[in-house]
Amino acid sequence: MSRQPVATGTTVAQTIAADPLAPPRLPPAGREAALIPTPVGTVTRRAAAGDLDAVQDLHGRCSIASRAARYMAGKRELTWADWRHFTHPTKATTWLTSPADAPDRIVAMTNLVAHRADPSALDLGLLIEDGFQDQGLGTALARLALSHAKHRGCQRLTASTEADNRRMLAILRRLGATGWQCSGWEMDAHVLLDGSR
Numbered sequence: 001m002s003r004q005p006v007a008t009g010t011t012v013a014q015t016i017a018a019d020p021l022a023p024p025r026l027p028p029a030g031r032e033a034a035l036i037p038t039p040v041g042t043v044t045r046r047a048a049a050g051d052l053d054a055v056q057d058l059h060g061r062c063s064i065a066s067r068a069a070r071y072m073a074g075k076r077e078l079t080w081a082d083w084r085h086f087t088h089p090t091k092a093t094t095w096l097t098s099p100a101d102a103p104d105r106i107v108a109m110t111n112l113v114a115h116r117a118d119p120s121a122l123d124l125g126l127l128i129e130d131g132f133q134d135q136g137l138g139t140a141l142a143r144l145a146l147s148h149a150k151h152r153g154c155q156r157l158t159a160s161t162e163a164d165n166r167r168m169l170a171i172l173r174r175l176g177a178t179g180w181q182c183s184g185w186e187m188d189a190h191v192l193l194d195g196s197r
């Protein structure tokens with residue numbers, strides 16, 4: 001399996017020229033965010049509100065099994081409320097990953113959202129298109145999210161996954177997850193970011 005470290009080199013994408021007479025509109029995908037090189041020839045950037053259509057296309061290309069593994073429910077696509085939640089300016093950070101040569105095609109979504117019960121924690125969610133799985137991308141994106149959470153001063157990164165999701169469990173172990181709790185088919189764990197275990 002090829003593994004590349006997540007570099008933080010930045011290429012600032014084209015900025016949209018502002019037209020003061022134009023009606024307000026959502027920024028199109030990928031035009032204002034820095035690009036982070038990620039494995040499998042991809043680049044990753046922060047999501048913008050206007051990315052929802054491309055994210056729905058990602059959901060459409062993912063297998064039912066992958067979507068079920070992400071949401072632990074039979075979810076076909078996101079609602080507007082989901083997307084507002086994932087792109088909330090203070091409570092969430094979402095990254096989108098595309099092939100470097102096909103920036104409009106989203107192949108992975110990484111979400112870090114404020115934990116409902118613990119304001120010092122952020123919850124990690126990953127969804128990778130099936131053809132891009134098992135090549136180190138999930139590991140790299142999880143590391144990217146972890147380093148962002150640390151940078152924000154977050155104390156815990158939490159994650160929930162199905163108990164038989166071997167890839168996600170492996171990623172969490174690699175990140176140093178602890179506090180494992182199993183309830184039925186769901187496994188919860190957290191990574192302590194202050195260095196304690």
Ligand SMILES: CC(C)(COP(=O)(O)OP(=O)(O)OC[C@H]1O[C@@H](n2cnc3c(N)ncnc32)[C@H](O)[C@@H]1OP(=O)(O)O)[C@@H](O)C(=O)NCCC(=O)NCCS
Pocket residue numbers: 065066067069070071124125126127128129132133134135136137138139140160161162165166167168170171174
């Ligand atoms: C889970 C997911 C994020 C993992 O990302 P990925 O890019 O496929 O995984 P990686 O290639 O980084 O591999 C992660 C680990 O799983 C291991 N792995 C890969 N395929 C595996 C398999 N079929 N069985 C067991 N382990 C496997 C890898 O060896 C690696 O472990 P290591 O670091 O100890 O070597 C991705 O598969 C995905 O999006 N799945 C659908 C949604 C989902 O399950 N989300 C997680 C819940 S939020």
